[in-house]
Amino acid sequence: MQTNDFKKLAREALADxxxxxxxxxxxxxxxxxxxxxxxxxxxxxxxxxxxxWVAPYPDQGRGDINLEERLQPFSKKHxxxxxxxxxxxxxxxxFGARVSVFGGFFIVIMAALxxxxxxxxxGYREGVSGAVIMRTVELVLSFPSVLVALxxxxxxxxxxxxxxxxxxxxxxxxxxxxxxxxxxSLKNMLYIEAAQMLGYGHFYILFRHVLPNxxxxxxxxxxxxxxxxxxxxxxxxxxxxxxxxxxxxWGLMVWSGAQNLLGEWWIAIVPGFAMFLLxxxxxxxxxxxxxxxxPN
Amino acid sequence: MHMSHKTHQTPILSVEDLSVSFGGSRxxxxxxxxxxxELYPGEVLALVGETGCGKSVTAKSLLDLIPQLSRNRxxxxxxxxxxxxxxxxxxxxxxxxxxxxxxxxxPQSSINPVFTLGEQMCRLIRMYLPDEIKTxxxxxxxxxxxxxxxxxxxKLAEVGLTETDRLLKSYAHEISGGMAQRYKIALALLSSPExxxxxxxxxxxxxxxxxxxxxxxxxxxxxxxTAILFITHDLGIAAQICDRVAVMYSxxxxxxxxxxxIFQKPLHPYTRGLLEAVPKLGRKEPLRFVSGxxxxxxxxxxxxxxxxxxxxxxxxxxKQRPIIIEKEDGHFxxxxxxxxxxxDE
Amino acid sequence: MSDVLIDLSHIxxxxxxxxxxxxxxxxxxxxxxxxxxxxxxxxxxxxxxESGCGKSTLGRTILRLAPVLSGTIRFNGVEIQxxxxxxxxxxxxxxxxxxxxxxxxxxxxxxxxxxLSEALAICAHVEKIQYAQRxxxxxxxxxxRPEHLFRYxxxxxxxxxxxxxxxxxxxxxPExxxxxxxxxxxxxxxxxxxLNLMADxxxxxxxxxxxxxxxxxxMEHICHRVAVMYAxxxxxIQDAxxxxxxxxxxxxxxxxxxxxxxxxxxxxxxxILEGEVPSxxxxxxxxxxxxxxxxxxxxCKQESPKADVIKLGNWVRCHHHLRLWKRGLLSD
Numbered sequence: 001m002q003t004n005d006f007k008k009l010a011r012e013a014l015a016d017x018x019x020x021x022x023x024x025x026x027x028x029x030x031x032x033x034x035x036x037x038x039x040x041x042x043x044x045x046x047x048x049x050x051x052x053w054v055a056p057y058p059d060q061g062r063g064d065i066n067l068e069e070r071l072q073p074f075s076k077k078h079x080x081x082x083x084x085x086x087x088x089x090x091x092x093x094x095f096g097a098r099v100s101v102f103g104g105f106f107i108v109i110m111a112a113l114x115x116x117x118x119x120x121x122x123g124y125r126e127g128v129s130g131a132v133i134m135r136t137v138e139l140v141l142s143f144p145s146v147l148v149a150l151x152x153x154x155x156x157x158x159x160x161x162x163x164x165x166x167x168x169x170x171x172x173x174x175x176x177x178x179x180x181x182x183x184x185s186l187k188n189m190l191y192i193e194a195a196q197m198l199g200y201g202h203f204y205i206l207f208r209h210v211l212p213n214x215x216x217x218x219x220x221x222x223x224x225x226x227x228x229x230x231x232x233x234x235x236x237x238x239x240x241x242x243x244x245x246x247x248x249x250w251g252l253m254v255w256s257g258a259q260n261l262l263g264e265w266w267i268a269i270v271p272g273f274a275m276f277l278l279x280x281x282x283x284x285x286x287x288x289x290x291x292x293x294x295p296n
Numbered sequence: 297m298h299m300s301h302k303t304h305q306t307p308i309l310s311v312e313d314l315s316v317s318f319g320g321s322r323x324x325x326x327x328x329x330x331x332x333x334e335l336y337p338g339e340v341l342a343l344v345g346e347t348g349c350g351k352s353v354t355a356k357s358l359l360d361l362i363p364q365l366s367r368n369r370x371x372x373x374x375x376x377x378x379x380x381x382x383x384x385x386x387x388x389x390x391x392x393x394x395x396x397x398x399x400x401x402x403p404q405s406s407i408n409p410v411f412t413l414g415e416q417m418c419r420l421i422r423m424y425l426p427d428e429i430k431t432x433x434x435x436x437x438x439x440x441x442x443x444x445x446x447x448x449x450x451k452l453a454e455v456g457l458t459e460t461d462r463l464l465k466s467y468a469h470e471i472s473g474g475m476a477q478r479y480k481i482a483l484a485l486l487s488s489p490e491x492x493x494x495x496x497x498x499x500x501x502x503x504x505x506x507x508x509x510x511x512x513x514x515x516x517x518x519x520x521x522t523a524i525l526f527i528t529h530d531l532g533i534a535a536q537i538c539d540r541v542a543v544m545y546s547x548x549x550x551x552x553x554x555x556x557x558i559f560q561k562p563l564h565p566y567t568r569g570l571l572e573a574v575p576k577l578g579r580k581e582p583l584r585f586v587s588g589x590x591x592x593x594x595x596x597x598x599x600x601x602x603x604x605x606x607x608x609x610x611x612x613x614x615k616q617r618p619i620i621i622e623k624e625d626g627h628f629x630x631x632x633x634x635x636x637x638x639x640d641e
Numbered sequence: 642m643s644d645v646l647i648d649l650s651h652i653x654x655x656x657x658x659x660x661x662x663x664x665x666x667x668x669x670x671x672x673x674x675x676x677x678x679x680x681x682x683x684x685x686x687x688x689x690x691e692s693g694c695g696k697s698t699l700g701r702t703i704l705r706l707a708p709v710l711s712g713t714i715r716f717n718g719v720e721i722q723x724x725x726x727x728x729x730x731x732x733x734x735x736x737x738x739x740x741x742x743x744x745x746x747x748x749x750x751x752x753x754x755x756x757l758s759e760a761l762a763i764c765a766h767v768e769k770i771q772y773a774q775r776x777x778x779x780x781x782x783x784x785x786r787p788e789h790l791f792r793y794x795x796x797x798x799x800x801x802x803x804x805x806x807x808x809x810x811x812x813x814x815p816e817x818x819x820x821x822x823x824x825x826x827x828x829x830x831x832x833x834x835x836l837n838l839m840a841d842x843x844x845x846x847x848x849x850x851x852x853x854x855x856x857x858x859x860m861e862h863i864c865h866r867v868a869v870m871y872a873x874x875x876x877x878i879q880d881a882x883x884x885x886x887x888x889x890x891x892x893x894x895x896x897x898x899x900x901x902x903x904x905x906x907x908x909x910x911x912x913i914l915e916g917e918v919p920s921x922x923x924x925x926x927x928x929x930x931x932x933x934x935x936x937x938x939x940x941c942k943q944e945s946p947k948a949d950v951i952k953l954g955n956w957v958r959c960h961h962h963l964r965l966w967k968r969g970l971l972s973d
Contacts, residue, residue, distance in 0.1 A: 003773070005787075013790075017793075190740040196706065198733060199763055347828050472918075474917065502692050502918065503856075504899045504913075507898075507913050531903040536905070556905050559903070560905075574903045575856075575858040577857065583833035585831075585834050585837075589798055589800075
């Protein structure tokens with residue numbers, strides 16, 4: 001057959017597949033929650049990236065004090081009010097989003113990078129090495145993640161980067177366990193056996209046949225995991241082990257604003273609500289994505 | 297239009313114009329369209345067809361076992377003077393398991409794994425046969441529990457199970473497929489149902505075990521007068537134990553008649569094609585089959601759903617849906633070839 | 642008839658069931674328990690048996706997808722069971738398998754072209770630029786069209802998926818193909834199509850087949866010889882017509898009689914075999930079939946019967962087969 005005809009057929013098939021994907025996208029967009037959460041995420045992430053330009057008072061966002069306007073409620077000048085140092089809360093929240101969004105992604109991606117390959121190995125090869133991996137997973141998972149991170153941060157010293165790395169350590173086993181389970185059930189698939197029959201080795205099979213078929217659930221897991229990661233960062237920061245003042249951090253803001261809860265309640269509630277919004281947005285987005293990433 | 301053939305007998309179940317549709321995102325699909333058949337007391341009727349023809353949906357729809365489709369059913373299913381489609385779920389619940397029992401393909405997965413076989417069976421015996429328990433208690437001067445157990449053992453022996461004492465203490469995963477299916481049949485027959493629906497009941501069993509189960513079903517039907525609706529894709533089973541056969545294709549019954557008529561004088565082109573594709577021991581010619589594929593339910597062909605694959609198709613076949621015609625006594629076919637007046641092309 | 646392609650001698654494939662704490666195996670599943678048979682070049686050998694008889698394991702053992710405990714496998718006269726991965730690789734293109742569930746045999750994330758290319762890649766003599774050409778030829782061989790190469794498996798019907806699997810198996814230009822219940826998951830009419838395709842391919846390409854199935858009725862249509870397996874052993878092997886017309890082993894007769902015939906005028910055939918299929922963990926002593934055999938004697942309980950040759954390539958493992966056959970106890 002001519003190469004041109006071949007290419008033409010390939011293009012036609014590609015067009016059909018694109019149409020199928022577009023249909024899926026339309027299905028996704030039909031769900032109001034999916035659209036809402038996607039928009040919310042987009043706005044928050046863009047604001048975080050372009051914080052210096054989006055925030056009305058970027059310097060205050062970074063930490064500059066403005067004592068004259070301290071403890072002010074919602075006003076035209078300061079939409080979300082000011083904190084005890086007079087810093088514009090809106091700007092603080094926007095700058096705090098940087099930590100939360102970046103931190104959340106960092107933890108989840110690093111945990112996946114460590115946990116997924118280990119899970120692939122443990123599920124596919126099993127044996128002694130697999131058993132060692134799974135026992136380690138169970139061991140680490142038996143401790144509450146925040147406490148582990150806490151312990152590490154205390155030992156190593158406080159700081160935002162330290163906190164993030166510390167959180168990755170109790171975070172990765174979850175991925176190993178999920179992936180291992182998926183691989184165990186996938187191993188029995190006949191197309192794996194077919195590849196073995198052709199003589200392909202374990203690494204090839206893992207990356208060409210196993211990984212692509214577990215990618216979808218792993219991605220959904222990651223998206224739904226960003227929320228808890230953000231909260232954990234917040235907790236650590238609130239305890240003083242994460243971001244150090246005067247940098248903006250939602251957890252830190254909630255903690256320091258707690259003392260004014262009865263009077264100037266917005267100082268703690270605003271960043272708390274922001275966290276709630278972001279986490280919910282990720283959850284809703286992940287849920288909606290789960291439905292369309294479903295295998296055919 | 298009724299498909300009654302034995303005019304001196306009244307059917308125990310009469311399905312009239314049963315249609316079931318499924319509303320999907322791409323528009324509704326007619327899973328079943330105009331299903332009509334009758335089941336007579338004590339007979340074994342086979343509902344045969346290939347994957348996707350709707351035979352299992354038909355059986356389950358009779359008893360409203362598919363929740364997503366319960367509101368999309370139309371037509372009439374007359375049983376003992378009542379329309380099953382009209383019954384409330386409570387009333388239908390009384391019919392299910394009691395007057396109309398059903399057994400499925402994987403017997404072990406439909407037995408509750410948490411309780412022993414004995415516990416489950418005795419519970420049903422207490423529900424359906426309280427008088428028998430009482431009589432036995434008085435006769436043998438035993439307590440209720442012992443009497444129930446004895447009845448259970450008798451019922452298990454009736455279906456050919458041995459070591460009944462041990463069996464009653466076993467759990468679902470400890471017994472084989474053949475034993476499990478016999479057990480399910482015993483349970484189904486406890487209430488002496490008038491109809492037993494067997495949905496691919498032997499498809500998951502080995503052929504030697506299947507032979508046992510088929511013989512058992514036939515015996516039970518003859519002994520107790522239970523009518524059996526046997527759903528299967530295996531024409532061999534239909535030939536061996538069934539009195540009448542209904543052939544289904546893409547949601548419609550295309551032909552129905554006595555087993556001899558269907559196998560020796562098949563009328564519908566699909567029936568003929570199906571019979572030619574079945575491998576038979578002792579026959580060595582290459583298998584012939586019907587070309588093409590079963591239609592997509594969401595977008596079926598117009599007129600007769602089989603016409604794209606039919607060798608005898610005419611102009612009318614793609615336009616008009618064929619009606620049921622009684623070609624000879626008790627032998628019905630849904631095909632334009634047999635219309636009294638074939639319209640000119 | 643010296644053209645033996647596959648020569649199996651006393652093959653045993655056991656799987657560990659339980660291990661003691663020290664790692665020593667205490668119980669084995671004896672999936673294949675001493676099987677000796679030859680497959681001739683160009684023939685289609687049927688392997689029939691019920692669930693748990695070891696037929697699938699035997700097929701996989703030949704292709705080295707299951708570990709051989711003892712015995713020898715000769716391919717074209719060369720012993721292959723002990724070869725390491727590297728030494729065995731040149732043999733892989735020569736023997737391929739088509740599995741039972743076509744949907745599970747194809748990676749849902751790969752297009753047909755990629756699936757075929759993966760198979761073509763192990764052929765040393767095929768260059769990458771030839772892949773497109775080869776793939777198109779393969780599609781044609783299985784009655785599919787070139788445009789199907791760019792589709793995903795889920796876009797096809799069961800029968801078409803199985804054709805893709807057959808195309809993949811043919812990609813490496815094998816001499817030997819194992820079909821493991823390849824038509825069991827398909828409808829009757831689709832099965833007929835695939836069986837016809839298989840018979841056609843065998844003739845055209847001069848292939849050798851091992852056709853594994855639990856369904857006796859299809860064996861006659863494409864197999865030259867049929868072997869009957871029970872509890873890990875081959876009980877009987879005969880030319881296809883002979884096996885069905887006059888089985889020599891009581892189990893074969895029971896198997897044949899248990900199949901429901903699609904002919905309502907023949908309803909008295911089904912003689913029922915009592916008992917259950919034995920467990921491969923602890924099979925019966927002596928002749929495996931003796932607990933369920935109507936004709937079993939004391940000797941059957943103690944002594945495992947040896948293969949008794951009826952004629953070339955046809956033998957049966959039963960102490961009393963000659964007597965039973967002469968008395969007509971094995972025919973209708």
